[in-house]
Amino acid sequence: MARKAVVLFNLGGPDNLNAVEPFLFNLFNDPAIIRLPKPVRFLIAKLISKRRAPIAQEIYRKMGGASPLLDETDRQAKALSEQLATNLDGDQYQVFVAMRYWHPRADAVAREVKAYDPDEVILLPLYPQFSTTTSDSSLKEWAREADRAGISAATTTLCCYPTETGFISAYTDLIRQSLQKMEGEDAPRLLFSAHGLPKKIVDGGDPYQWQVEQTVAAIAAELAVADLDYRICYQSRVGPVEWIGPATEDEIGRAGEDGKSLLVVPVAFVSEHSETLVELDVEYAELAAEKGVPAYHRVPTVTCHPAFIKGLAGIVLNRKRGCHTSHCHDRLCPKSFVGCKTQPKEQE
Structure with missing residues (x-):
């Protein structure tokens, strides 16, 4: 085994x-x-x-004095571990959690992995869409700390999964549930809100925005709603530099001008944290009221949705050993996105 x-x-x-x-x-x-x-x-x-x-x-x-993100991620790790335990390949899987900017950091987790003495290490960022600012940053830190810890096992990196079937199905299901709760109200506009990035990073070849667009297109196709009214927008802007847009705040204002209710989908987040529980649920809800939006609702993150967890397990079980690639087979991003780290053949 x-x-x-x-x-x-x-x-x-x-x-x-x-x-x-x-x-x-x-x-x-x-x-x-x-x-x-x-x-x-x-x-x-x-x-x-x-x-x-x-x-x-x-x-x-407003969240009780601490971030809920570690608890959320631990629950996802437990759910993934239980799903992997049902596999038929005869292998034993142990799931570890490594945080980029607070504990448990990669150095401590790398030592735990070294003590576990695995035959293979499988790296799986909980960022569905790859960015040099998120997944790549975590993976680079892991590479340094794994080397220091003396980990020599083969490493497989599953860098992104923006259109993975389970991920898309989980969000589609949650959107449908939210729409059912809104029956009797006017059909809302869907705002697919993702964390923003400085425009110069995207212009430099980061594939994140393109992958967000692929996610939204896949969800819209699975929803199969005629004349679906939706927008992609970006939140959490900081600093004076130009960020990709449109901004979520601007789209909320536009919905108020159009007299449209809103259903907000945190499309780039898979766990609840400050940007969903406070920024979306409190700050943007208040902004929507100020802008005259008739009704404002938010779809929960996929968190431990069975389809999402099953999808993550499928990525792990169907991996190509030793690869570093989107979908662990062929390159997903067009070759113009030089920030993509995928190694196999490029898509024209």
């Missing part, structure tokens, strides 16, 4: 209010986030984290 270690990657979040500032520092000191030389990045990260900490602490107070 072969031993397989599956490592789930997520952003992480502060586990108490005192952890907010160091968490923010870790975030902004990441060269994938602030792309400046180390000494300059360090100083900027110190400045931003100190200035933003009081604001962020208020956000986390």
Whole structure:
């Protein structure tokens, strides 16, 4: 029986209010986030984290004083472990959780994986759409820490799954459930809201926005609603640089002008955290009321939806050993997206 270690990657979040500032520092000191030389990045990260900490602490107070992201990810890891236990390949799978900017960090998890002594390590970011700022950052940190821990097992990287059947089916089901609860109301406009990125990162070849668009197209096709009214938009903008758009705030304002109710789908998130529980549920709900949106509803994240978990298990079980690729077979992204790390043949 072969031993397989599956490592789930997520952003992480502060586990108490005192952890907010160091968490923010870790975030902004990441060269994938602030792309400046180390000494300059360090100083900027110190400045931003100190200035933003009081604001962020208020956000986390609204969630009970801590981020729920680790608990959410632990539940997903448990569900995935249980699903993998039903496999028929005879292998043993153990699932680990590694957070990028707060505990458990990759260094500690790499030591746990080393002690487990697996025959293969399978890396699975909980970011359906690949970005150099999220999945790639986590994978690079893991590579460094795995090397330091002395992990020599073959490593398979499952970098993204923007149109994976289980992921798409899970969100489609949750949207349908939300639409059923809205029966009797006017048909809403669907806002597929994803975390934003600076435009220069996308222009530099990051495939994230393109992959978000593929996700939304797949969900819309599976919904199969005639004349579906939907928009893709981006939230969580920070700093003075230009970000990809349209902004979620602007689309909320437009819905108010059009007299359209809204159903918001957090299409790039698979776990509940500050950007869903506070930004979408509180701040944007208040904005919608101010802008005259008739009704504002939000679809929950897929979290432990059975179709999503089964889909993740399928990605793991159907992997191509030792690869680093979208869907673990052929390259998903067009070759113009140089930020894509996939190795096999390119799609024209």
